[in-house]
Amino acid sequence: MAQTFRHPEIIEIARRDGRVTVDGLAQHFGVTLQTIRRDLTELAEAGKLDRVHGGAVLPSGTSNIGYEERRGLNHAGKIDIARACAALLPNDCSIFLNIGTTTEAVAAQLLGHENILVVTNNMNVANILAANPACQVNVTGGTLRRADGGLVGAITTDVIQQFKFDYAVIGCSALDKDGDLLDFDIREVGVSRSIIRQSRQVILVADHTKLQRNAPARITTLGDLDCFVTDRPISAELRAACVDWDTDVVIASTEF
Incomplete structure (x- = not known):
């Protein structure tokens, strides 16, 4: 699955479960751990997720989500x-x-x-x-x-x-x-x-x-x-x- 197609689904899983893990996403998408780490880094840099040990969570901030x-x-x-x-x-x-x-x-x-x-x-x-x-x-x-x-x-x-x-x-x-x-x-x-x-x-x-x-x-x-x-x-x-x-x-x- 192309990276651009993974990103929206990763965010949706984070919204559903509160967090995502590198291991879980790698198994879900059938890709390597390194690929998922790169995805999470890019999503974090875009402000869509916050990186934590072993995965990522929805971003915190001073305003609520919609x-x-x-x-x-x-x-x-x-x-x-x-x-x-x-x-x-x-x-x-x-x-x-x-x-x-x-x-x-x-x-x-x-x-x-x-x-x-x-x-x-x-x-x-x-x-x-x-x-x-x-x-x-x-x-x-x-x-x-x-x-x-x-x-x-x-x-x-x-x-x-x-x-x-x-x-x-x-x-x-x-x-x-x-x-x-x-x-x-x-x-x-x-x-x-x-x-x-x-x-x-x-x-x-x-x-x-x-x-x-x-x-x-x-x-x-x-x-x-x-x-x-x-x-x-x-x-x-x-x-x-x-x-x-x-x-x-x-x-x-x-x-x-």
Whole structure:
């Protein structure tokens, strides 16, 4: 396969799995390790991947990847996470769902829940849950972020402070190896912190690709949350930290 045809597929595999390995790509394409190393170097030089030991990951930076691209990234893993998260949420409760493609997947899994009140700053979540007649949907208002249907800013925070939620389900743009939740938009960071303060139990839903990314703004740490639902096992160090923090970790995928 010509190099120009390999590059788009390499990027697509990285988007699906969060990273690519030299050995795995060499086997996939039936070419030498040196050929793949050259491909990854060229993709890194073009800013499309970041080289790491043994392979490459999607690039980090100070801006998030596009919404449609995020929707397609590890779609199956997000569904696994959403199902596991929805199983933790009972009927007859109040829930906050914030901005993110994984929280949108959770919303879809709540269509069978009864007598729930959902508050959200995510227009996509509101549209999904409109199909559940047993769900009262409240939208916070705020400044519309047209790129992904998110609502942020002071108005959003003010509305959140009028509630005390039984559960909050939140996402993040990146999860540092020390357990810090990170984001790109400082306005969204303020909203997320307000959600955490106003919730009795907080569940983070984040797939494994978030552990391979970086973002500049810190929201909080896993130690301030009650549960972390993800799709692949986390490092032994982070798992031990979660035990110390009394933060439950749920691995949603049946493959592990």
